[in-house]
Amino acid sequence: MRFGVVVFPGTNCEQETVRVLRDLYHQPTELLWHASEDLSGIDCVVLPGGFAHGDYLRAGAIARFSPIMRAVERFARAGGLVWGICNGFQILLEAGLLPGAMRRNVGLRFRCQWVHVRVEHTRSPFTAACRPGQVLHLPIAHGEGNYYAPPELLARLEARGQILLRYCDAAGHVTPAANPNGSVANVAGLASEGGNVFALMPHPERAAEALLGGTDGRWLFDSVLGKVGLVATV
Amino acid sequence: MSLRSEPRALAALLAEVGLTEAEYARLCAALGRAPNHVELGMVGALWSEHCSYKSSRVYLRRLPTRGPRVLQGPGENAGAVDFGDGLAVVFKVESHNHPSAVEPFQGAATGVGGILRDVFTMGARPVALLDSLHFGPPGEPRNRYLLEGVVAGIAHYGNCMGVPTVAGEVHFAPGYRANPLVNAMCVGLAPRERLVRARASGVGNPVLLVGAATGRDGIHGATFASAELDARSEERRPAVQVGNPFLEKLLLEACLELLATGEVVAMQDLGAAGLTSASAEIASRGGCGITLDVSQVSRREAGMTPYEVMLSESQERMLVVVPAGAEARAEAVFARWGLHTDRVGVVTDDGLLRVCDGATVVAELPVRLLTEAAPVYERPCAPPPPPPPLDLAAVPALAPAAALVALLTSPNLASRAPIYTQYDHTVQGNTVIPPGRADAAVLRVVGSAKGLAVTIDSAARYAVLDPRRGAALAVAEAARNLSCVGAQPLAITDCLNLANPERPEVTWALAETVEGLREACVALEIPVISGNVSLYNESEGSAIPPTAVVGMVGELPEVARATDAGFKAAGDVVLLLGSPRVTLAGSEYLRVAAPERPELLRAGEPPPLDLAYEARLQALVRALVQGGQVRAAHDCGEGGLAVAVAECAMLGGLGFVAAPTWRAALGVEEDGVRLALALFGEGPSRVVVECTPEAVGAVQAAAAAAGVAAVELGRVGGTRLVWPEAIDLDLAELTARWSAALDEP
Numbered sequence: 001m002r003f004g005v006v007v008f009p010g011t012n013c014e015q016e017t018v019r020v021l022r023d024l025y026h027q028p029t030e031l032l033w034h035a036s037e038d039l040s041g042i043d044c045v046v047l048p049g050g051f052a053h054g055d056y057l058r059a060g061a062i063a064r065f066s067p068i069m070r071a072v073e074r075f076a077r078a079g080g081l082v083w084g085i086c087n088g089f090q091i092l093l094e095a096g097l098l099p100g101a102m103r104r105n106v107g108l109r110f111r112c113q114w115v116h117v118r119v120e121h122t123r124s125p126f127t128a129a130c131r132p133g134q135v136l137h138l139p140i141a142h143g144e145g146n147y148y149a150p151p152e153l154l155a156r157l158e159a160r161g162q163i164l165l166r167y168c169d170a171a172g173h174v175t176p177a178a179n180p181n182g183s184v185a186n187v188a189g190l191a192s193e194g195g196n197v198f199a200l201m202p203h204p205e206r207a208a209e210a211l212l213g214g215t216d217g218r219w220l221f222d223s224v225l226g227k228v229g230l231v232a233t234v
Numbered sequence: 235m236s237l238r239s240e241p242r243a244l245a246a247l248l249a250e251v252g253l254t255e256a257e258y259a260r261l262c263a264a265l266g267r268a269p270n271h272v273e274l275g276m277v278g279a280l281w282s283e284h285c286s287y288k289s290s291r292v293y294l295r296r297l298p299t300r301g302p303r304v305l306q307g308p309g310e311n312a313g314a315v316d317f318g319d320g321l322a323v324v325f326k327v328e329s330h331n332h333p334s335a336v337e338p339f340q341g342a343a344t345g346v347g348g349i350l351r352d353v354f355t356m357g358a359r360p361v362a363l364l365d366s367l368h369f370g371p372p373g374e375p376r377n378r379y380l381l382e383g384v385v386a387g388i389a390h391y392g393n394c395m396g397v398p399t400v401a402g403e404v405h406f407a408p409g410y411r412a413n414p415l416v417n418a419m420c421v422g423l424a425p426r427e428r429l430v431r432a433r434a435s436g437v438g439n440p441v442l443l444v445g446a447a448t449g450r451d452g453i454h455g456a457t458f459a460s461a462e463l464d465a466r467s468e469e470r471r472p473a474v475q476v477g478n479p480f481l482e483k484l485l486l487e488a489c490l491e492l493l494a495t496g497e498v499v500a501m502q503d504l505g506a507a508g509l510t511s512a513s514a515e516i517a518s519r520g521g522c523g524i525t526l527d528v529s530q531v532s533r534r535e536a537g538m539t540p541y542e543v544m545l546s547e548s549q550e551r552m553l554v555v556v557p558a559g560a561e562a563r564a565e566a567v568f569a570r571w572g573l574h575t576d577r578v579g580v581v582t583d584d585g586l587l588r589v590c591d592g593a594t595v596v597a598e599l600p601v602r603l604l605t606e607a608a609p610v611y612e613r614p615c616a617p618p619p620p621p622p623p624l625d626l627a628a629v630p631a632l633a634p635a636a637a638l639v640a641l642l643t644s645p646n647l648a649s650r651a652p653i654y655t656q657y658d659h660t661v662q663g664n665t666v667i668p669p670g671r672a673d674a675a676v677l678r679v680v681g682s683a684k685g686l687a688v689t690i691d692s693a694a695r696y697a698v699l700d701p702r703r704g705a706a707l708a709v710a711e712a713a714r715n716l717s718c719v720g721a722q723p724l725a726i727t728d729c730l731n732l733a734n735p736e737r738p739e740v741t742w743a744l745a746e747t748v749e750g751l752r753e754a755c756v757a758l759e760i761p762v763i764s765g766n767v768s769l770y771n772e773s774e775g776s777a778i779p780p781t782a783v784v785g786m787v788g789e790l791p792e793v794a795r796a797t798d799a800g801f802k803a804a805g806d807v808v809l810l811l812g813s814p815r816v817t818l819a820g821s822e823y824l825r826v827a828a829p830e831r832p833e834l835l836r837a838g839e840p841p842p843l844d845l846a847y848e849a850r851l852q853a854l855v856r857a858l859v860q861g862g863q864v865r866a867a868h869d870c871g872e873g874g875l876a877v878a879v880a881e882c883a884m885l886g887g888l889g890f891v892a893a894p895t896w897r898a899a900l901g902v903e904e905d906g907v908r909l910a911l912a913l914f915g916e917g918p919s920r921v922v923v924e925c926t927p928e929a930v931g932a933v934q935a936a937a938a939a940a941g942v943a944a945v946e947l948g949r950v951g952g953t954r955l956v957w958p959e960a961i962d963l964d965l966a967e968l969t970a971r972w973s974a975a976l977d978e979p
Contacts, residue, residue, distance in 0.1 A: 009572055010480050012396025016663030019680070049661070051394045054480025110389050112658045141393070141658040206660045211678060211794060213668070 001225060003029040004042040006072070006088075008063050013049035013085065017205045021046075024208055025221060034066040044081040044224060045072055047088025049141070049203060059102060059144045060090035069095050076197050081125060081224065084199030086142055089190075092199050098190055099157070100149035106182030110143040114213070115180050117188045117202060118168040121161045124191050126198040129223040135172045136165075136216040138202035140180060145201040147183040147190070154185060165189030165200055247271070251278025252457035257609055264603050272541045272589065272597040277604065279507035279545055280514060283460035283769050286608035289735040290767040293748040301761035303724055309519075311352040311432055311503065313763025314424075315725045317789060319682040322426045324358035327366075327419035327690070327729045327785040329768035332459040333474040334416040338383025339390070342416050343477040344549050346391040349420040351503035351552070354486050357430040357493045358422030361662060362677060363392045364690040365402040365418050366729070366783040370411030372645050372976070377406070380414050387477075388418070389656040394479035395486070398665055399657035400675035401688055406645040407695070408832065409779045413463060413771040417729045419690055419785040423679065430493060432502040434520035434555050434581050439499055441513070441524060441579035442561065444568050445485045445551040448509075449534035451475045452547025456506040462734055463773035481550040481573075488571040489552060495567070497560040499581075504551040510544045510604075512553045513579070514587050518605040523582035529592045530578045540596045544589060555581060615745055616738035621699050624819045624838025630827045631906040634876070634913055634960040640826040641873045641914065642880060642968065647822060648975035671885060672798035673715035673869045676790065685793025687721030694781040695820040695872075696840035701743040703840045705750030705782040710848050710918050711871060712786040713758050717852040718867040718921060719796050720859035721788030726755060728765040728784055733777035735769050743780040744769075751782060757845035758852070760786070790860070797859045799868035801886030804951035806865065806924045808882070808890060810875065811937055811944050812851045814901065816915030817841045822873045823914035841917035847942070848919045854940040855921050863929045863936070870920035875900075876913040878922045879947065880955055884969045889952035896957060899945045909960065924950060 003021045007014050014031060021029040032039070034052075039045065052063035063069065069091070076082045076097050084092040092098045105111055116137055119130040130136075149157060157163050166186040169178040179186045181201070189200030204217030248258055251274055261277055262268055269277060283289055299307040305322050306314035312326035330345025346363060353360050365388055370377040381404075392399045397420070434441070452475040492498055502516040509526070517524045528543040538546075556564045565575045582588070587604060589597040600607075632640065641647050654669040666685060667676035674689035691712040697704025713723045730747055733740045755762060771778040790796055801808075818824055819838025828834050858864045866886065870878040883890045897903055902912040925933050930946070937944035948957075955963045 010394070010483055012394075012483065012661060013663075016661075019663065050396060051480060051483070054394065054478075056480070110393055110656045110658070112660060113655050139660045141660060143393075203660070206663050211666055212660075212663060213665075 001027050001043045002041055003027055003044050003046055004032040004039060005029060005046045005048055006032045006034060006068055008034040008052035008066055010052045010054050011048055011050035013205065017046055017048045020205045020208045020221060025225060032068060034068045037067050037071040039071045039075050044083060045075060047084040047091050049086035049088065052087055052091060059087060060094035063091045064095040073097060079194065079196050082197040083126065083224065085205065086201055086203060089199035089201055090144060092197060097197050098192055098199055099153055100147055102144050103146040103148055104144050105146050111180050112141040113180065114139050115202060116168050116170050116178065117165040118172050118174060120163055120166060123161065124164055124195050124198060125224055126220055127164050127223050130219050133172060135168060135170065136219060137214050138204060138216055139206045140202050142201055145181040145183065147187045149184055160193060162191045162193065163187055164191050164198065247274060251275050252282055252460060253278045257281060260609060264607065270597065272544060273599055275541050275545050276510045276597060276599065279456045279510055280604045281608045282456045284456045284506050285511055287767055288609050289611050289613055289741065289769060290730065290744060291610050292612050293745050296748055296752050297762045298752065298755050299761050299763065301725065304761050304763055305429065307763050308765060311355045313725065313727060314356065314429055315763060316426065318684065320426050321679065322424045322429050323421060323686065323724065323787055324353050324356045324424055325419065325421040325727055325785065325787055326352050326764040327417050327727045327783060328352065328766045329729050329731060330416045330418065331413065331731065331768050331771055332463065334384055335414055335463055337474040338380045339387040340474055340476050342384040342387030343391040344475045345416055345418045346388055347477045347479065347482050347549055348505050349418045350395060350397065350482065353420040353422035354489055355432065355501050355503045356424065357428045358424035359490060360397045360420050360422045361664065362421040362688055363397050363399040363418065364688055364785060365399065366690045366692055367402065367404045368410045368415035368781060369406055370408055371406050377411065384416055385653050385656055391477055391479045393658040395483050396661050398659045398661050400659050400665060400677065401669055401690060403690055403692065404650060404653060405692065405694065412773045412776045413778045415731050415771065415778065415781060417783045419727060421688055421787060428493060430498060430501055432500050432516050432519055434500045434516040434522050434524060436499055436557065436581055437583045438558050439555050439581040440558060440561050440577055441581065442554045442556060442564060443531060443551060443576040443578040444554055444573055446478065446481055446548050447532040447534045448543055448546045449548045450538065450542055450546060453542060453545045455547040459506065460770055462770050475547050475549045477549050484571040484573055485550055485552055488568045488573055492564055492567045497556055497563060499555040499557060502553045504553060506547065508544065508546045514601055514604040516553060516555065517587060517601045523584040523586045523601060524579050525582050525588040525590065526579035527590045527592065530576050532574055532576050540589060540591045613735050613741040614738040615741040617742045618739040622837050624834065626907050629818055629824065629834065629907050631910050632827050634909060634957065635963055637823065637827065637910065637914060638876050638880060638961055639968065641822055641877055642972045643975040644822065644826050645976065647873050647877060649973045651973055652977045666793055666796055667719060667798050671800065673718040674721065676719050676793065676796040678793045683792055685790035685796055687716045687719050687788040687790060689715040690783060690785045691715060692781050692783045694779045697781065698779040698836060699820055699838060699840050701780040702746040702750035703843060704780065705747045706754040706843055707840060707918055708782050708784045709751060709754035709758065710843055711869065712784045713760060714852055714869050714921065716786055716788035717855045718869050720856055721790045722856060723758065723760045723786055723788045725761050725763045726784055726786050728762055728782060730767045731771055731778060731781040731783065732769050733772035747780050747782050754845060758849055795860050795862060797865065797867055799866055799882050799885050801882050801888040801924055801950045802865040804888060805927065806950040807927055807930050808879065808947045808950060809923050809933060809944050810870065810920060810947055811854065811923055811942055812920035813847060813917060814943060815842055816874065816911060816917035818911055818915055821914065821916045823910060843918050850940045851919050851921065851942050854937060854942050858923065858933060858936060863932050864923040864925045866924040868922045870922055872916065874914040874916050876957065876961065880968065882922060882924065883955055883965055884972060888950050889954045889965050890948060890950055890956065891952060892948035892957040893946060894958055896947060899947065
């Protein structure tokens with residue numbers, strides 16, 4: 001599977017994302033400069049973490065106007081796999097490829113810590129390797145991860161099974177105390193209606209090696225690579 | 235107007251640029267004429283304490299700076315040591331105290347920005363940030379405001395740059411009320427052969443100015459940083475710069491990309507004293523001259539004078555010398571990252587820093603006059619009266635359990651999680667031991683089996699009593715912290731924060747501090763490769779304690795063997811390795827047991843430090859960690875033994891039960907202050923370790939062979955923290971209180 005990892009000015013998680021895809025999963029992976037509109041040959045576009053264009057105005061608000069986002073939009077509308085991580089989630093919301101909006105964390109502080117998230121649905125190509133209700137241990141690092149959707153939209157997202165990940169405690173209970181940023185309905189990861197666009201605030205690429213504190217991020221990489229039914233490898 | 239003929243105008247000018255009349259006379263004599271206004275401003279900035287180290291230079295020469303692994307010692311933007319595997323570790327610490335006292339958010343943010351530039355200017359990619367922060371008591375609103383502003387500023391800059399902030403220290407004491415300290419350290423990695431020095435060369439080579447446009451911010455920042463703060467310091471807010479981490483991220487990527495092309499002669503970031511300092515330093519190190527044309531400098535606003543352009547401290551700027559003919563290629567690299575390049579000058583062979591404004595020469599000074607020929611002072615030096623002895627009979631004896639809770643919820647010992655969770659410490663995907671888990675942070679290095687360990691420490695509590703031993707204790711603690719994760723120290727960067735050196739006891743403290751650093755560095759065989767001095771941390775009669783901040787970097791032979799401080803398994807044995815010599819002088823116990831008697835903290839001698847013993851202990855701990863015989867190791871530092879054991883238990887989520895014989899093992903049969911001394915007394919050369927019951931014999935044998943005492947304290951297990959007949963606390967409850975204490979008003 002060929003991955004393209006987009007680099008905006010201010011992106012800062014592209015190297016570790018490429019490392020996981022290329023060195024741990026041995027997938028052909030290239031960096032895509034934001035000024036390009038060329039996605040030829042790419043099977044999955046990854047929008048990695050960082051502060052694209054400094055996150056000035058609002059996180060992702062300027063990045064959505066980068067030329068590559070026009071190509072990403074066409075790619076997504078045609079059913080291509082698009083995966084946003086952290087800042088990538090914010091950009092996909094601003095670009096309208098995912099519904100809803102991101103606000104500053106409750107408490108207004110940047111939060112960097114490990115959290116638990118519960119896998120709500122496994123029909124998605126991004127969670128297919130997981131068990132429904134499985135709890136993943138992943139790190140977060142963001143200041144604007146407080147997801148919001150108005151009640152009607154939230155109801156629609158719930159009904160269509162677009163909420164793939166929710167913050168929970170270690171036992172899998174979705175509680176206010178387990179919510180690190182104030183997201184509505186503890187939303188941590190969200191898919192598009194078509195299911196081919198997916199984004200999450202946690203960083204699975206920082207949780208792919210035991211040396212770095214955990215390997216639960218691999219369940220998502222295993223999913224997208226079609227390793228359905230396999231136990232995450234260490 | 236002739237400056238000489240107008241004494242009052244001259245006095246005002248000298249005050250503005252921070253020069254004394256004697257320094258002015260020295261300048262005129264060296265030049266053979268009176269300087270003009272631009273020249274006076276340039277000299278004032280470079281002869282400031284901040285830039286010239288004029289009061290500290292005679293002492294700093296005494297520090298050991300050589301070693302088999304040293305690639306670059308002091309004198310460059312940052313020091314470098316050989317990491318092996320073809321890599322160099324580049325690091326430095328720097329203060330941003332004065333700006334942070336006036337505008338905490340931007341002061342701290344630009345401090346981080348400055349130290350990052352120092353490291354990537356050397357061709358290294360920054361891989362870690364650390365901070366040493368000192369404030370007045372956090373219960374006071376102004377100190378709380380400073381703390382929150384500084385932490386938010388560090389987070390703002392470091393997070394946006396994508397450089398993990400992995401370690402640090404935060405210390406509260408009344409002496410920092412008026413003068414908080416903000417010291418930031420950056421560690422980078424570079425391919426050994428790609429290390430660059432900031433030495434201009436090649437007559438006719440173009441000098442480029444890259445990055446932000448130049449504005450009126452930060453003019454006289456270096457001079458501001460070289461004077462005491464006073465009631466009018468708030469008015470100096472314009473002397474504080476405003477940071478733009480996004481721009482710096484672009485500058486970082488563009489500079490590293492340009493360096494990879496090999497078409498760079500020299501690179502120098504613009505920090506204190508801006509263009510003046512950068513061009514003088516790069517020319518001075520290269521033994522050449524530079525001619526600049528300020529009319530070519532992009533500006534943020536119209537009407538800026540050559541004086542303002544030369545002294546602006548606008549952030550996120552870099553001076554780059556490239557080979558003649560390579561300008562366009564360099565400009566293309568910067569343009570790709572959206573950065574503007576000005577061709578501002580050219581390298582000459584006349585040894586002069588010449589500043590033109592178009593066709594007009596507005597300043598012309600010998601480079602040497604600005605740098606090496608700056609004044610050097612050996613200021614009057616006299617010790618203050620020695621502290622009175624600490625009368626143990628005057629120390630209240632708290633019930634041990636109450637004392638432990640009070641200590642763990644006190645500002646200096648409460649969990650730092652509310653601070654470090656605001657810093658992205660996992661970005662770059664290399665953090666093996668994150669902040670809060672151990673005495674040092676550990677990073678893996680992609681492409682190497684080895685690990686990189688980093689720590690930053692100070693011991694101002696002891697330096698108040700004895701600056702020499704305080705500095706030595708700081709070095710010993712930093713090295714012990716690295717040893718506890720299994721790392722061998724490689725080198726030190728230091729930041730010496732002191733008060734006004736024009737007072738003889740401050741200069742004495744400076745000399746003693748350097749001597750303490752020297753003694754410890756020599757004994758532990760750790761060279762000093764970079765550093766910074768911040769003086770005049772004093773205002774209106776309130777001076778900071780001498781605060782030597784030691785940043786240290788070490789290597790682990792195998793990163794996978796790194797060990798943190800948390801207990802690992804019920805049934806394991808807990809031992810104390812090291813010296814039984816402890817004291818309550820300067821201790822955290824005194825602070826919580828007798829808050830109404832601050833004078834107790836200024837009494838007594840710091841704990842004794844036997845450097846030969848310390849070296850043996852550290853080697854022992856490293857060997858045990860690397861050999862896998864111990865599963866947790868933790869420095870027994872502030873708060874003493876009971877606090878160290880409690881921290882291991884809280885970090886591991888596992889209880890601890892001391893052996894029934896613990897009192898005999900510690901040699902304390904009575905209650906009262908002697909018991910407090912045993913449980914909460916502080917001293918160097920002590921480490922708490924955890925091992926399996928099967929490994930106890932091997933650990934004890936290794937300790938005996940090393941000539942280090944080893945005492946069995948008890949066992950890991952249960953949900954409580956128990957020292958029979960002294961302490962019995964619920965661990966979960968204690969952990970919750972410890973975790974939340976710093977955030978509580």
